[in-house]
Amino acid sequence: MDKSYAIGVDMGGTNTAIGVVDRRGEILFRSSVSTVDYNTGESYAEALSATINELISRNNFTGNVAGVGMGVPNGNMNDGTVERAANIPWAKTVAVPLAAIVSEKTGLPCKLTNDANAAALGEMVYGAAKGLKDFIVITLGTGLGSGIVAGGQLIVGHDGFAGELGHVRTVRHNGRLCGCGRTGCLETYASATGVARTAREFLEIYPERETLLRSITSRPITSKDVFEAARSGDRMAIEIFEFTGRILGEAFADFIAFSSPKAIILFGGLAHAGNLLTEPLKEAMDKNVISICKGKTEIIVSQLNDGEVAILGASALAWELSVTN
Amino acid sequence: MDKSYAIGVDMGGTNTAIGVVDRRGEILFRSSVSTVDYNTGESYAEALSATINELISRNNFTGNVAGVGMGVPNGNMNDGTVERAANIPWAKTVAVPLAAIVSEKTGLPCKLTNDANAAALGEMVYGAAKGLKDFIVITLGTGLGSGIVAGGQLIVGHDGFAGELGHVRTVRHNGRLCGCGRTGCLETYASATGVARTAREFLEIYPERETLLRSITSRPITSKDVFEAARSGDRMAIEIFEFTGRILGEAFADFIAFSSPKAIILFGGLAHAGNLLTEPLKEAMDKNVISICKGKTEIIVSQLNDGEVAILGASALAWELSVTN
Numbered sequence: 001m002d003k004s005y006a007i008g009v010d011m012g013g014t015n016t017a018i019g020v021v022d023r024r025g026e027i028l029f030r031s032s033v034s035t036v037d038y039n040t041g042e043s044y045a046e047a048l049s050a051t052i053n054e055l056i057s058r059n060n061f062t063g064n065v066a067g068v069g070m071g072v073p074n075g076n077m078n079d080g081t082v083e084r085a086a087n088i089p090w091a092k093t094v095a096v097p098l099a100a101i102v103s104e105k106t107g108l109p110c111k112l113t114n115d116a117n118a119a120a121l122g123e124m125v126y127g128a129a130k131g132l133k134d135f136i137v138i139t140l141g142t143g144l145g146s147g148i149v150a151g152g153q154l155i156v157g158h159d160g161f162a163g164e165l166g167h168v169r170t171v172r173h174n175g176r177l178c179g180c181g182r183t184g185c186l187e188t189y190a191s192a193t194g195v196a197r198t199a200r201e202f203l204e205i206y207p208e209r210e211t212l213l214r215s216i217t218s219r220p221i222t223s224k225d226v227f228e229a230a231r232s233g234d235r236m237a238i239e240i241f242e243f244t245g246r247i248l249g250e251a252f253a254d255f256i257a258f259s260s261p262k263a264i265i266l267f268g269g270l271a272h273a274g275n276l277l278t279e280p281l282k283e284a285m286d287k288n289v290i291s292i293c294k295g296k297t298e299i300i301v302s303q304l305n306d307g308e309v310a311i312l313g314a315s316a317l318a319w320e321l322s323v324t325n
Numbered sequence: 326m327d328k329s330y331a332i333g334v335d336m337g338g339t340n341t342a343i344g345v346v347d348r349r350g351e352i353l354f355r356s357s358v359s360t361v362d363y364n365t366g367e368s369y370a371e372a373l374s375a376t377i378n379e380l381i382s383r384n385n386f387t388g389n390v391a392g393v394g395m396g397v398p399n400g401n402m403n404d405g406t407v408e409r410a411a412n413i414p415w416a417k418t419v420a421v422p423l424a425a426i427v428s429e430k431t432g433l434p435c436k437l438t439n440d441a442n443a444a445a446l447g448e449m450v451y452g453a454a455k456g457l458k459d460f461i462v463i464t465l466g467t468g469l470g471s472g473i474v475a476g477g478q479l480i481v482g483h484d485g486f487a488g489e490l491g492h493v494r495t496v497r498h499n500g501r502l503c504g505c506g507r508t509g510c511l512e513t514y515a516s517a518t519g520v521a522r523t524a525r526e527f528l529e530i531y532p533e534r535e536t537l538l539r540s541i542t543s544r545p546i547t548s549k550d551v552f553e554a555a556r557s558g559d560r561m562a563i564e565i566f567e568f569t570g571r572i573l574g575e576a577f578a579d580f581i582a583f584s585s586p587k588a589i590i591l592f593g594g595l596a597h598a599g600n601l602l603t604e605p606l607k608e609a610m611d612k613n614v615i616s617i618c619k620g621k622t623e624i625i626v627s628q629l630n631d632g633e634v635a636i637l638g639a640s641a642l643a644w645e646l647s648v649t650n
Contacts, residue, residue: 257492
């Protein structure tokens with residue numbers, strides 16, 4: 001019999017949010033555990049499982065849950081492990097078989113993937129990608145993450161690490177130094193930190209130009225500062241978004257040559273900049289895309305709630321489990 | 326009952342080769358028709374169908390053929406048409422529903438795809454990619470074609486035109502002018518014509534350097550000339566392959582960030598250069614790939630016969646048909 005509920009788990013760098021989701025994408029109940037208050041992956045997984053079990057039994061869903069889906073930084077969908085996650089103390093150096101432990105302790109099928117893939121599944125099941133078989137979700141947060149769906153299937157690669165589009169170097173091969181140790185990665189330009197970096201560069205390159213951004217001196221400039229300045233008509237701030245959108249659009253032209261998606265869906269903090277970002281982006285994409293694909297790929301800003309999409313996307317993984325298990 | 330034979334059709338710019346293939350990848354019988362001696366796609370498709378029918382009935386395979394698979398320049402697997410094929414007189418401006426016509430005239434299911442996708446299927450069913458679910462085939466001929474398989478499935482995109490990796494501009498965004506009208510496309514460097522172009526550039530940039538290539542004056546230098554010079558130890562010719570391999574390796578690093586393939590398989594004339602090309606390629610790929618994927622993707626030179634792979638790959642499409650029909 002079809003189960004009515006799925007558990008969606010959004011493991012963040014500090015806290016892990018857990019939700020019971022129904023088939024329409026409503027989050028009915030929530031709970032949470034700390035991500036970092038544990039010395040080992042095993043003890044974290046046990047605490048998480050206990051919270052899930054408690055959430056299910058307290059609300060009388062026992063026997064009616066399809067499974068547990070998890071969105072996890074550096075989560076590997078192929079083998080259900082989390083590994084080399086720089087910000088998770090218990091997964092910095094070892095690979096933790098998180099899905100297997102949670103499955104054992106809850107008695108439910110469990111599958112995990114990384115945050116951006118979970119977002120892609122969330123868009124496919126509940127959001128802008130409903131009914132689409134070929135699309136890419138780009139998450140524009142501190143970095144740039146991506147979830148690629150082709151032929152209705154999430155592209156995870158032979159090792160589970162496909163979709164690292166924040167680290168393609170399409171546009172500025174010898175550009176900015178990236179946290180990954182290389183130069184010119186897309187996310188050094190197209191992300192919240194990238195926008196702040198561009199602002200600092202512009203202020204230095206154009207010392208004579210007037211801009212609201214120059215008045216921010218007591219703390220580092222953020223992408224939010226740039227957004228607010230742009231919204232109030234500040235010319236330099238607008239140009240910073242144009243610069244960012246242009247680089248993103250040039251990169252998208254190459255992504256289209258790869259998987260020819262029907263839509264590229266923007267998600268995350270920076271996506272809220274809306275037209276400030278998407279207009280220059282579309283222009284650059286159209287100018288750079290191969291002619292046979294011109295005008296075919298839509299740019300969509302996600303309408304899903306930032307606070308919910310991670311849980312929803314993770315729960316979408318659990319619905320998949322109910323089909324295959 | 327499972328059928329024992331498949332028809333593989335390799336539509337080239339001049340001739341169309343047809344083969345009857347068995348399940349082990351043996352081409353048992355061959356025939357051919359002209360590609361260009363027809364005014365309309367319909368008359369071509371009818372001549373092709375008649376030849377296929379004749380080949381089947383003459384060899385008593387009637388009732389034992391799974392279907393017809395075709396590798397076609399600019400072939401669109403989603404709708405079975407060929408469109409905007411610059412070198413095919415009857416398909417320059419119109420979209421011809423080739424698969425539908427051939428299916429009607431032969432009474433067999435028919436599916437088509439472009440040449441590079443057919444090569445990818447050929448490698449998957451009969452070649453180096455046997456058993457692999459995530460790989461990319463790069464065909465290095467006059468241009469650079471690509472067939473991408475992810476999760477065991479050919480990536481065709483929402484419109485059938487995915488996998489145009491010859492036209493990513495990862496490495497030299499403002500580089501050489503491409504036949505597609507843009508600049509810096511990968512195939513302007515990494516292809517037979519790209520190698521010849523590099524040779525001409527090197528001769529001009531280094532007028533003082535001695536090289537066997539300088540003695541070729543009565544006709545344009547070809548990639549074959551560069552290969553032969555490199556094989557006999559000519560330093561400049563070797564450097565031309567190093568330059569080509571390096572660009573290809575840098576581009577492959579980005580492809581890996583996209584789909585994380587287990588192998589990238591090189592096919593076509595230029596792939597015969599072997600180590601001359603693959604050594605600098607691997608070095609550049611390793612240097613440029615994101616650390617989590619380092620050392621995981623193999624570079625393989627196809628062992629399939631150039632003259633056979635297109636027919637074999639096309640026939641692989643027909644086996645797929647026998648599963649789904």
